Amino acid sequence: MVLDIKPNSIFNLQSIHQSVSVRFNYEILFTNNLFNLKNSTLAQVITTDGEKKPKKVVAVIDAGLLQYWPELPKQLAAYTKFYAEILTLAVKPMIVPGGEAAKNDRTLLEQIHKLIEAAGLCRHSYLLAVGGGAVLDLVGYAAATAHRGIRLIRIPTTVLAQNDSGIGVKNGINAFGKKNFLGTFAPPYAVINDSAFLTTLSDRDWLSGIAEAVKVALIKDARFFDFIHSHTAALVSRDMDAMQQLIYRCAQLHLEHIANSGDPFEMGSSRPLDFGHWAAHRLEHLTNYSLRHGEAVAIGIALDSTYSYLLGLLDWSNCQRILNTLSALGFTLYVPELAERSSPLEDSRCLFRGLTEFREHLGGELTLTLLQNIGQGIEVHEVELSLYKKAISLLQDVENRQTLLTAS
């Protein structure tokens, strides 16, 4: 008996082409007071898996959040008790430091893995990540790599995490001094955005998350930029309705991009929505993370908008409008780290090394998003460093009021 396998040359048998298609479905839910016993959102998310109950749940909570919500672990315990037929808290929640510290300490990853193992979680169990974007990134990475993937429910508690980092398909931690050097593409099981958590954010955290909304509006949706522009005062005065709408639309635009880019795991050359991000990542590093991600993104947006203007892509009036809006939202548009080591490239603190790191992280050719209009991004593959230096000077003048911007 012989199978029908024919060699096609001296070296080769015919090759087998494998094509694997994977579909990931998840809901982004918007709620208020998630752990109120009358709020069945979380229980419903777990019920809809249609499997045997109760399901094991382990929670990891951002320490920064507990300052304002000290009762959270108790509330969670009461909640799981109330919905005991649906979910069981397998162990006491683990508390991890918030902010970039969560991503810089490799032992935290190991501790979460240990917790998953000790609690006997399986791929059909749930890991709840409650906190800001950095904590979600850390917990997401742990969830994606234990048993090759525990179900992750993200509960983002900051504006930034609710409208951007917490709703997408990425996770990661920092390593070798490089942001997100380790991580995977792994969609969550569900995301639950609870507006109650936004009420206790510091003004700085409330505002800084708006930068990602400005970013996505500028490259995708002029109407959304108009919304932000006309709601600047409301947003600054912490109007929750305006903020909810901003988060919703920003999330929607990010999700649409991920679903429709044709390459959600960025294996080829399609890009994430990273306008303004090459400088932002670099500035976070150069300022030792004293800048919030959103604050750095605002500067990155200001820089790349100004560069787009100097390159002749964007009108000065539109560039002014962008810089004005960012200023009105309370963002600083210039920090000394932009200029003080803007050359030579060999200098380990040179801003422009961010371009190389950006290319290396994403792979392939350097691709920057610039603006040709408000609401309209354009990709370029070359940069003129001299023009970038001019853009930096211009931003410095704007910040020092040496260049006056027309009100608009």
Add this chain to the structure above:
Amino acid sequence: MVLDIKPNSIFNLQSIHQSVSVRFNYEILFTNNLFNLKNSTLAQVITTDGEKKPKKVVAVIDAGLLQYWPELPKQLAAYTKFYAEILTLAVKPMIVPGGEAAKNDRTLLEQIHKLIEAAGLCRHSYLLAVGGGAVLDLVGYAAATAHRGIRLIRIPTTVLAQNDSGIGVKNGINAFGKKNFLGTFAPPYAVINDSAFLTTLSDRDWLSGIAEAVKVALIKDARFFDFIHSHTAALVSRDMDAMQQLIYRCAQLHLEHIANSGDPFEMGSSRPLDFGHWAAHRLEHLTNYSLRHGEAVAIGIALDSTYSYLLGLLDWSNCQRILNTLSALGFTLYVPELAERSSPLEDSRCLFRGLTEFREHLGGELTLTLLQNIGQGIEVHEVELSLYKKAISLLQDVENRQTLLTAS
């Protein structure tokens, strides 16, 4: 200006449903003498990415292989020099221990990550993993998690890796004493099976990889089982043509299952082709990996086939045929670890704890594949431990020739 976002209850805004589809394509190529300068297979694989050249390549090689192929690093260097317009060896190859040791030492993972970082690899660079299944699993995990995914080219060098573990979508390492506790689902960029490497395998490694072919034949393809059965003598006497056909068909069946299961990343309840594997994983652990994976799988197949017979699912004549074939291939069907601690379950060395670990790793309900005929698997969700104990006794008798099997 107002966006059109309406709340749908006191707690909730309308949710956003996200659906992300990702397609992974890769080739499994069959070749002979991969690093012969006249063999352009590897260069072609890298050429077809259609991007700027030359691409950076880093190789990680199984130390076990170098015993028989000490010139391999030199050959690889010569090969990359010859095809310098297409690929560049970014650093000297890293050598890692082969076998399960590769998956038990956490520092190896970190070393590979460090190498990727030092070589400045990006997502469009290539990591070559050359070796047995364990090394491929380790390197695959490192590749999947650096920059959220470096391109991985697997070059499996054992029968087992060429027909099963090296062609699929998984990677992983062991942690907390649990096999593959850490890992991801991440398809490779390409797989290149070089038959030259098979010529230097020990008889033990040559034969043990056949167990996975028996496994997939038994649950999927009676004709393929007939092929194995009728080629037992050829396979045992190291006939390369028979082995190539076995590897090819086995790979094909595994790949078809992954592509057509509807759930290649095992997020729901679909199962990998793991007939005989619950006991196999456990026996590897209980024997401190003195059993090869394939040898343990052969025992697992014998056990689950016998259990299928005792349960009334499988004819005794078919069961005999299976046990005979495994014996003729040189497999031992019984080891003392099967019986000596077959109870109580609380005993840390009890075989049946493998059932719990199996369920926990895969998640959800316990699902075992049994046989209702040769070529026809069936899933069950309950086990009768007393029948399993009978099956173990029967295997012991068969192995001691106290139960004589009819020749077939």
